[in-house]
Amino acid sequence: MAQSQTAFQLLLDIDQRCRSLAAGLPLQETRQQGWSGIGFRMGERLYVAPMGEVGEILHEPRFAALPGVKPWIKGVANLRGRLLPIMDLCAFFGQELSALRKQRRVLVIDHHDVFAGLLVDEVLGVQHFNERSLMPDTPGNCDPAVAPFVQGQFLREQAWLVFSPEKLVQSPGFMDVAL
Template structure:
């Protein structure tokens, strides 16, 4: 390395070394064997929502309360110029929302004509499971009104129940927010 390299030549060498050492992406069949979702908690239960059913995850936004709506409707928030109705998912299913405000998150759902935020106690980020490890529901998994939106479970360190936000927003009970 006695010769002097220009900055551009040095960048080209670094690029070539990076390409040689880079790991290949997994093949298409390997990626299809995994199921991914957003893990979250409501009370003492752990849930996972399919990746394709959650648009984004937000910290608890400032909301404007609305008169004449059910108690589980927290209000509306301004999300980049769009009005986002925020629903307390715990209250909707008869549980109490965690008093720890710093942990609360809102799962943003956009499906058909519904744009809504579902407030949960805590989000645990992206969870990955083997597709073939999805188990059917057991009788002890069925817990009140939330069970209508559960599509199975994954066994890990926790029992992750598969919760479908799309099934929830299609339900008439969710759309009936007026008192």
């Protein structure tokens, strides 16, 4: 150390030497945008609904049958003091609901003025995908009746179709429940 160097200059010298000898930081990978949704099964197909479009998931509740409604309307259940219409989503699309009652679940939709429960064969939990892997089209993978409510697909072992419950509850066919 030179006698004429101040303590501050010595610290600056040490700092410069450390910086010149330090290994560079690894390049930070660009963070992938994640997309999450509620996975469910309807028949043999796998679907995923955007997280913000499903308010709650229930076991199949007891419900009272309603007269004068289409066959895909299972009935109405009491959910914490609110009447929840239970709709068989498989039957709405002309499919058979699974016989395994223990696996069935209800996706509760609360969109604007529509409060409804969509009965599905099975809920497969929260599914996470890379947003960039969303394929906007669904060539031949989709039942024509379901296609208007599908907004693309993710591929992981098999196709997960992105199903929009909000689009469904806005459709005139879904709202027309009377016989």
